[in-house]
Amino acid sequence: QLQLVESGGGLVQPGGSLRLSCAASGGTLNYYHIGWFRQVPGKEREGVSCITSSSAYTNFTDSVKGRFTVSRDNAKNTVYLQMNSLKPEDTAVYYCAARYNTMWYCQLRKDGYDFWGQGTQVTVSS
Numbered sequence: 001q002l003q004l005v006e007s008g009g010g011l012v013q014p015g016g017s018l019r020l021s022c023a024a025s026g027g028t029l030n031y032y033h034i035g036w037f038r039q040v041p042g043k044e045r046e047g048v049s050c051i052t053s054s055s056a057y058t059n060f061t062d063s064v065k066g067r068f069t070v071s072r073d074n075a076k077n078t079v080y081l082q083m084n085s086l087k088p089e090d091t092a093v094y095y096c097a098a099r100y101n102t103m104w105y106c107q108l109r110k111d112g113y114d115f116w117g118q119g120t121q122v123t124v125s126s
Helices: none
Strands: 003-007 010-012 018-025 032-039 046-051 058-060 068-073 078-083 092-100 120-124
Touching (some): 003 092, 018 032, 018 092, 018 120, 032 078, 046 068, 046 078, 058 068, 078 092
Antiparallel strands (some): 003 018, 018 078, 032 046, 046 058, 068 078, 092 120
């Protein structure tokens, strides 16, 4: 059973940066697309970014384009979300999730992602 653990969250000032990590155990990420999602209380979980198993395709929600990047190191079984120019509206619990790579692309919809981490809190505030 694949298990995912996020880390790297914290408190940062507006304009600052954080790098989130999603580390897998219990299996290899080589065959999984990875999605990053975020959620604030009372709202639906939102897709932020995703990366395919080969890293050939990435996708970002409009609000983070140009500020966030996603990458992976399959040798380390880890996926990263680099978040720059952070804004207060980026404040949320961030989750990573994995789905088996049955498609050449990845999706920002949470449907179809089979394995989820517990989340890491990101707070952007002065």
